[in-house]
Amino acid sequence: MASKEPEIITDKNQMRKWSRAMRSRGKTVGLVPTMGFLHDGHLSLIREAHGHTDLVVVSIYVNPGQFSPSEDLSTYPSDFDGDIQKLRAVPGGVDVVFHPHNLYDYGTTNNPSVNNVNEERDVGVVSCLEQGGGLGHETWVKVERLEKGMCGKSRPVFFRGVATVVTKLFNVVDPDVALFGKKDYQQLRIVQKMVRDLDFAIEVIGSEIVRESDGLAMSSRNVRLSPDEREQAASISRSLSRAKIAAEKGRVNCRELRDSVVKAIEEAGGRVDYAEIVEQESLVAVEEITSPVVFCVAAWFGKVRLVDNMEINM
């Protein structure tokens, strides 16, 4: 397989310049935003991007704006050299890896008072960004209803951080198409709603979950599971699969379906954060499955929080 060497761009202005040059030549650009430590889920997004646009940009950036200080920003896995090797080998390759050092670095400000954003913030809605490195960043994009449920409940700054960094990436990379994995289902719907509400000229495509052989959804966080936890974690997809089959056979009571999944994960040794059956677009919880839904789960195994979901199309 021919391998293609991606151009590595770290500077925002250089990234924008590249995009504008390509657009002026009539080329379309696809963006796959990632936090690095790439796995087959990411690579499948890149393969899919090649079906939509002439050129593909992969961004690799661990966004401090979506982690709270109590979360795993400092232990989030990274392997930039390994990522580049994988990107070289993916069919079609990638044209640019956008790898900024700090997306919130706006140069020095001559007014130190504007940096003290923390002072006036409510306790509990502060991300790692405000703890340093933000240089007075204070603009946040909020998708108010969709960001409240599920992952938003236990991670109050998460989706605000995601919507904001995605807006920044959209404005810097200026893509025609952006691809997100369905594993982070709520994130996908939030980005799609944001693109609609803010009139971005970008098509957002959700790509199917890629799974390990035992069904575990691929995630950069999986490497942090111990061998025991790794085995236990397969209970999520196993129980979701069983629930999906049961629903398709007519067991449409959501409480029963949720109870069965929670029980299976807890018996395996996990701790369920939430297990909800919601409408696919609105993410509104339903009591009985009568239309297309998605069954979303988040669960802890040791110190690792995993999410997964399955669409049930009735």
Add this chain to the structure above:
Amino acid sequence: MASKEPEIITDKNQMRKWSRAMRSRGKTVGLVPTMGFLHDGHLSLIREAHGHTDLVVVSIYVNPGQFSPSEDLSTYPSDFDGDIQKLRAVPGGVDVVFHPHNLYDYGTTNNPSVNNVNEERDVGVVSCLEQGGGLGHETWVKVERLEKGMCGKSRPVFFRGVATVVTKLFNVVDPDVALFGKKDYQQLRIVQKMVRDLDFAIEVIGSEIVRESDGLAMSSRNVRLSPDEREQAASISRSLSRAKIAAEKGRVNCRELRDSVVKAIEEAGGRVDYAEIVEQESLVAVEEITSPVVFCVAAWFGKVRLVDNMEINM
């Protein structure tokens, strides 16, 4: 003077298409966002735009997202035909008037539950948009620190609405330069901060206030003043001018300067909402003038709320 007929575009996609076509021909685009009922302040922004870009777009759109239900959305003055006549006569003319019917119309949704955004909103942060016409719009851009003070205190949904609609206009019109009047000083700083924080590739230019012969800052709302109120309203600029001269002569105690302005406006018959002396960039209040500041005032005359300000460059 040769008059130029502006192209009137009401559709978002058509607007975007026009901008992309112009960009592909190497033309630069300037945007002057307005709510219509144009006066010489707006026209000076257009004249200034011609100095920066090849083409000029004026948007005319009264944004329900920045009015609370208790404010003057329904009585906000409008005169589209008169506006077009003024735009024909402005030197250099304008290339496009972007006049959308409803910037928040995303077509019908097949899921009515997503429209009930109100239910989960906090009381007191709902704009006219959520009262109808929003079709489930739920994404807001918030410039958290800058939007809190001054006008943000008495108009809690205002700047959220401004930042959001400006983001939408930026994404639809895709300008190289956008021009805002300094009359709405806090708005200007919020838009500039938002552009920086969200990495928009747009230069935001603040243009000097245009005043009536007696000093009153031009505003579309001025027509709603009675003859008496109109006369009283000149007290704002008159007292600000006096304070500016006093400061430049060494009277730098902000409490004294503010007291003098409040007293003058109240003696004239106005009701002061706020009178604050703040740093020009950060809008942080100061007690003594030792560096460039801006003296910002909002005051009611009858049912009309006016804002004005003067920069004091020490």
